[in-house]
Amino acid sequence: MLSIGQLAAYAGVTVRTVRHYHQIGLLPEPSRDHSGYRVYDADAVIRLIRIRTLAEAGVPLARTHQLLDAGEEEFEAGIDDIDRTMRAEIRRLQRSRRRLRQLAAGDQLTLPQSVVGYLARLRGLGIDERYIDAERDSWILITAQDGGYPVDAVIAQKHIGLDHPDVVALYRLVSDAFDWPVDDPRIEDIAERVDRVSREASETGDMIGPAHLEATFVDFLDGAATRASPLAERLDTILKRRGWDGWTHLGHAAVPANHVEDIRSDP
Numbered sequence: 001m002l003s004i005g006q007l008a009a010y011a012g013v014t015v016r017t018v019r020h021y022h023q024i025g026l027l028p029e030p031s032r033d034h035s036g037y038r039v040y041d042a043d044a045v046i047r048l049i050r051i052r053t054l055a056e057a058g059v060p061l062a063r064t065h066q067l068l069d070a071g072e073e074e075f076e077a078g079i080d081d082i083d084r085t086m087r088a089e090i091r092r093l094q095r096s097r098r099r100l101r102q103l104a105a106g107d108q109l110t111l112p113q114s115v116v117g118y119l120a121r122l123r124g125l126g127i128d129e130r131y132i133d134a135e136r137d138s139w140i141l142i143t144a145q146d147g148g149y150p151v152d153a154v155i156a157q158k159h160i161g162l163d164h165p166d167v168v169a170l171y172r173l174v175s176d177a178f179d180w181p182v183d184d185p186r187i188e189d190i191a192e193r194v195d196r197v198s199r200e201a202s203e204t205g206d207m208i209g210p211a212h213l214e215a216t217f218v219d220f221l222d223g224a225a226t227r228a229s230p231l232a233e234r235l236d237t238i239l240k241r242r243g244w245d246g247w248t249h250l251g252h253a254a255v256p257a258n259h260v261e262d263i264r265s266d267p
Contacts, residue, residue: 001039011048018048026051026065058086114155115139121159125168128175167197182231191238198244 008015021027027048030038047068054064059082067078111119115136122132142149161167170193173186180186 001033001041002045004038004040007040007044007048010045011052013048013052021048021051024061026061026068058082110140110143111136112143112151114152115143118155118158121162122171125162125171126175127171128178130178131171131175161197164197166193170194170197177231180231182234184231187231187235187238190235191242194235194239195242195244 002010004015004018008018011018018027022029027044030040030044033039050068051064054067055061059067059079063078063082067075070078119132119136119139122135123129139151143151162171170190173190173193177184177187177190
């Protein structure tokens with residue numbers, strides 16, 4: 001007869017594990033000697049070894065009792081069922097691992113590769129990360145829509161724009177503006193450049209219309225942009241005087257007659 005410590009040593013488990021198996025009913029309580037200590041026979045050793053083997057194979061303890069007392073066919077069917085469950089869990093974990101690798105890739109998790117490349121190009125130009133973050137967040141919202149927005153086509157036009165010094169200078173000005181006071185006169189220079197670049201794009205047909213996005217969603221994006229800072233609100237006001245409306249998609253706005261002279265006098 002064996003003590004609990006000897007039983008645990010024979011089976012390759014801890015005494016604490018043996019006691020746990022007693023508590024959950026996997027290993028029957030043995031008889032006790034005259035001193036009140038548990039004593040175990042060979043059947044207990046064999047059962048404990050079988051429990052340990054099943055546990056090491058990944059069989060949940062909740063299923064172990066069923067398998068220990070099952071006949072050959074029932075045991076085989078039980079193992080097949082557990083194997084199917086484990087394979088499903090492996091597939092789930094593999095999907096989770098792929099998701100984690102995407103998370104490590106940053107923007108690639110939520111954005112098309114074309115947008116990721118465009119943002120990387122902005123970083124290469126030294127554009128302030130705060131501006132890039134704002135662009136990225138807008139593209140996350142846009143690409144989440146199911147409206148057939150021509151993301152790749154728009155990004156292709158943006159890359160063409162970045163080939164022009166005027167456009168790059170505009171990006172750098174807007175990037176620097178994050179640290180300007182709200183009344184900084186240089187905001188007029190930004191407005192002038194936006195005006196000029198947008199008119200050129202409009203005349204060459206490079207501007208892709210906003211019809212691909214619902215009006216309410218465009219308003220949502222525009223509101224987020226103008227709320228970003230008081231400077232953005234001021235720029236929006238100046239651009240409206242110059243005949244442009246909207247952030248997400250600049251479009252020609254109706255210019256009140258009493259503003260014509262203001263526009264002509266803008267630098």
